[in-house]
Amino acid sequence: MDRMLVVVFEAESKAWEAKKALHELDREDVIVVYDQAVVARNSDGTATVRQIDDPGLTGTLAGTTLGALIGLLGGPVGAALGAAAGFAIGGTVDVDRARICEDFVEDVRQKMTPGKFALVAEIQEDTTTPVDVRMEALDGTVFRRSLSEVKHKVHDENVAAMKADLAQMKAEHAAAHADRKAKLQEKINQLDSKIQAQLEKFKQRRKAAEAQAKAKVEVLKAKAAALKAKATEAHN
Secondary structure (H helix, E strand, O other), rough: OOEEEEEEOOHHHHHHHHHHHHHHHHHHHOEEEEEEEEEEEEEOOEEEEEOOOOOOEEEHHHOOOHHHHHHHHOOOOOOOOOOEEEEEEEEOOOOHHHHHHHHHHHHHHHHHOOOOEEEEEEEEEOOOHHHHHHHOOOEEEEEEEEEEHHHHHHHHHHHHHHHHHHHHHHHHHHHHHHHHHHHHHHHHHHHHHHHHHHHHHHEEEEEEEHHHHHHHHHHHHHHHHHHHHHHHHHHH
């Protein structure tokens, strides 16, 4: 199951140890690590990325689920990403792109107060125990949440509701007197623009999600090939 993992630590050194531990679990084929980053919470509430493995693995950081979550952890002012990432995430980051619920973000924020550090990772795991044992040994507080597509349903319902309103306005426009038609047409145009903007926004998110999914498949293929090569070598 694909999950977002956040482990909060008092000391930065512990976050680096946790990052190493995840790598070890990945090498042992216990989990799959797609992306991970060490993040610091600053005194002004922003979040700074200390290091990210490979922002090109599943796209640029700003376009990934991981990048979206880091932006949300930075609060309303966004996350200032350091030289390791090379660019900043602004206030346009939202929960929809992160594919997690607001309560998860809020729980992490409350624990990850200024001066604390976190390992943020997108992983695949079949059971939570291996990661939990390693993180708890480092005195980390673990937060995890399965990545969800529920926001797609919310989007569909929102667009459907706006389209229903649009149909109603058009019906009223057809039956309206001349002095009302202009005002109704203005409202129709405004609502139609909102619908088109929502559709375009969702289209872009869908394309980004598809790109990430393809990248993940390539990661899994590479791991499978490595396992096959290892098995062949052992057999010979």
